[in-house]
Amino acid sequence: MQLVTAEVGPFKSINEPQTVHVDPSVTVLVGMNEAGKTVCLQALEKSDDTVELAAFDPVEDYPRKDLSTYLKQHKSKPARVTKFTYRLSKEELDELNGDLRTNLRTDFEFSILRFYDNTLTIEISVDETPVLASLRDEPGLSSDVKAALASITRIRDIPGTLTQIGLTEKDKPWLAKIQQRINKTNWDSIVEWEVWEWLKPRVPKFAFFGEYELLPSKINLADLANRVHQVQTWKAQNPNQSARLAPKVLESQHRGVLALLRMADISVEDFTKPSGYESLKARLEAVSIQLTDQILEFWKQNEDLEVEVDIKADPNDVAPFNNGPNLYLRIKNRRHRGVSTPFRQRSRGFTWFFSFLVWFDSVQHQLEADRELRARDLILLLDEPGLNLHALAQADFLRYIDDLANKHQVLYTTHSPFMIHTDRLHQVRVVEDRVKVGTVISDTVSSSDPRTIFPLQAALGWTLAQNLFISERNLLVEGPSDLLYLKALSSIIEAQGRVGLREEITIVPAGGLDKVVTFIALLGASGLKLAVLHDYQGRPEQKLEDLVRQKLISPKAVLDASQFRDLASLGKSWRPSDTEDLLSPSLYLDYFSRTFEKQLGGKKVTETDLPPGDRILHRIERYLADAGTLLRPSGGFNHYAVASKFVSEPPASVDPDTLARFEALFRAVNTLL
Known part of the structure; x- marks a missing residue:
């Protein structure tokens, strides 16, 4: 059974009811801090939470600006706070129709309305x-x-x-x-009631996990046992009362430790038995190892972490930790010779992940233990998951959310660009806090505040950087002119049945040698295959030499234009050269003259017009300076304009030496990548 839409409000900062269209697998609430993302999840949780502890309280939950007016009518006419619309799976629909002899169609939906007095109304049509x-x-x-x-x-x-x-x-x-x-x-309608009775035990429950559900570093077991006893006594004395009315003595940290103990098949009473230390600790350590292994399936940031459990008394500690044994949770880092620190003091992301797994197992255990709840699905509500994780660890956690979504619908809040799948923007709901309006939730971003949709823009920018310009195999060049010449010559050479640049290799213009170095430093660490083609100044480039020495790039992957200029000594760096020097001087000068035909007065510049030198670009610039010809205010000429002309009007034929130079270059790059 799937939640299709959730109408929320009025509730806290949500002054007017907001409709959230819920994705069949994952729904992402994106917005600024204090926009109302968590408020939305809280409304869902209080409607029907798995542990049956949350409940609506008008004083706490109704929008404060209208509270006085509302309280006058609360007892006689409680306001609606949520409306959930559900749709059945094909298997459920077939079973329902078979059991009750109905003929409900595949588009059948029903709704549950919940009110501030914690009653509900069903909207169903059969x-x-x-x-x-x-x-x-x-x-x-x-x-x-x-x-x-x-x-x-x-x-x-x-x-x-x-x-x-x-x-x-x-x-x-x-x-x-x-x-x-x-x-x-x-x-x-008798049939509508019977359909509802069939649906009721199958309606998904909400399970909320946020920052407050983290496990503690230590907890006193005598104090925990006393709190558990208080709750059990109340339940025995009030068997027909809702668990929501039980004494609030068990906080989230206590429930988290109880969940960990339950996973180890340990009750708090077991700690009062003499000579049970070794058995208890062994079972707790076994569960910790199991959970750590689960985490490391998705946690790739530091695979040397593990959780350590200990049980001991400390009469010198402060109350209540000085009364009998305490349960201690610590994180051990094998990378640092097994140094351990209290659970809450190290690796915040790891502690969040570990606490979540314990909590989630506890929720599933409660559903399994309750025969009435066993058939129910879960809808997971995660508040800022991965908030303390590194960007790459957030990507790992996204994979974990996708894994959870195979069995459960997931709604989570975020303002991190790394917690958004840019190929699934249909899952994003934008949350804003508008002046005099309150929290507004929308599935369109066109009219949203730029600050609100910034995570989406950043996520798209990251994806573009990763996928549009960068691939698994990359040839870094200094500028866009190099890219144009390489693309054009590769096409010309391939048209003749010769070897061009392989299609899967992406040419990345970095914007200068300094940026080439930065690209290598950043992308090389991502495990991408890189090669460099740079202009040669007549001496080794120190910055590239440093990267080679740091083993960020192989020396064989650093190529320069001069290595392909002399066909008799390919692979040898010998004189200053640019990519343009791989073209014959006559071919390049032809396109130079055609590009600036108007500024040159129709003159065709030839090689004999140029002063001597190694590089065709420098020779042309000196020629223009000597002739007093100004092609741009800063002097020289626009190299990119000539390259653009070359690509837009490719030559009908290219001399054999030019083709041979570029083919040798393409062969070398293909081999490297």
Whole structure:
């Protein structure tokens, strides 16, 4: 069974009811701090939480600005606070129709409305006609009864209609069963009530996990046992009362430790038994190892962490920790020779993850232990999961959420760009706190405050950087002109049946040698395959040499233009060269002249016009300076404009030496990557 929509409000900062369209698997609430993301989850939790401890309290939950007015009507007319609409799976629908002889369609939905006095109302619509038809087909019914049933549209009307008909001996027990069904409810529609009774034990419950549910570093077992005893005594004295009314002596940290003990099959009473230390500790350590192994399936930031459990007394500690044994939780880091620290003081992300697993196991255990709840699905409500995790660890946790979503619907809040799947923006709901309006929840981002949707923009920017310009295999070049020449020449060479650059290799223009170095330092650590093609100044580049020495890139993966300039000595760096020097001077000058034809007055510049030198770009710039020709205010000329001209109007033919140089370059890069 899936939650389709949740209407929330008025509730705390939600002044006007807000409709949240719930994704079948994962729904992400994105917004600024104090926008109302957590408030939305709290409203869902208080509607029907798994541990049955949360409840609506108008003084605490109703929007404060209207509270005085509302309290005057609360007892006589409590306000609606949530409305949940559900849809059944095909398997559930088939089972329901088979059990009750209904004919509900695949689009069947029903709603549960909850009010501030913690009562509920059901909105459900079921056609009784198919059920009535099955009743008319009951074997042995007399023809008179069947004829009378033909005009009936409600089961509730059957007894009254048959009062004037003489019933046979087979008709009477049939009618008695009908009367029993009617007597069970005061609902107008018997079938609607029966459908609801079938649905009720299957409606998903909400399970909320936030920052306050973290396990403690230590807890006094005598104090814990006393708190448990108080709750058990109250339940024994009030067997028909809701657990929500029990004394609030068990806080989240106590329930977390009880969950850990339950996983180890230990009760708090076990700690009072003499000579039980070794057995208890062994069972707790076994559970800790099991949970740590579960975490490390998704936790890839530091796989040397483990949770250590100890039980001991400390009469010198402060109360209540000086009264009998305490349970201590610590995190041990094998990377640092087994140094351990209290659970709450180290690796906040790891402690959150560990606490979540303990809590989640506890919730599942409670459902399994309760026969009435066993068939229910869970809807997980996670408040700022991964808040204390490194960006890459957040990506790990996203995988864990996807794993949870295979069995449970998940709603979580975040303002981190790394907790958003950019290929699933349909799962995002934007939460804003608008002036004089309050919390507003929307599934559209077009009119949202830029500050609110910043995480989405940042996530998209990160994805673009990772996927649009960067792939598994990357050739880093200094500028966009290099990219254009390499792309164009690769196409020309491949058209001749020769070796061009492999399609899966992405050319990444970094914007200068300094940025090439930064790209290598950042991307090399991500396990990507990298090669570099840079301009050669006539001497080794110190920054690249440093990266090679730090083993961030292989020396073989650092290429320069001069290595492919002389076909007789390929692979040798010998004189200053740019990528443009791999083109024959006549070919490059032809495109230079055509690009700046208007500024040059139609003159075709040839190599004999240029001063001597190693690099065609420098020779042209010196020629322009000597001739007093100004192609741009800062001097020189726009190299990219010539490259753009080359790509937009590729040459009909290219000289053999130019083709050979670029083919040698492509072969080298293909081999490296």
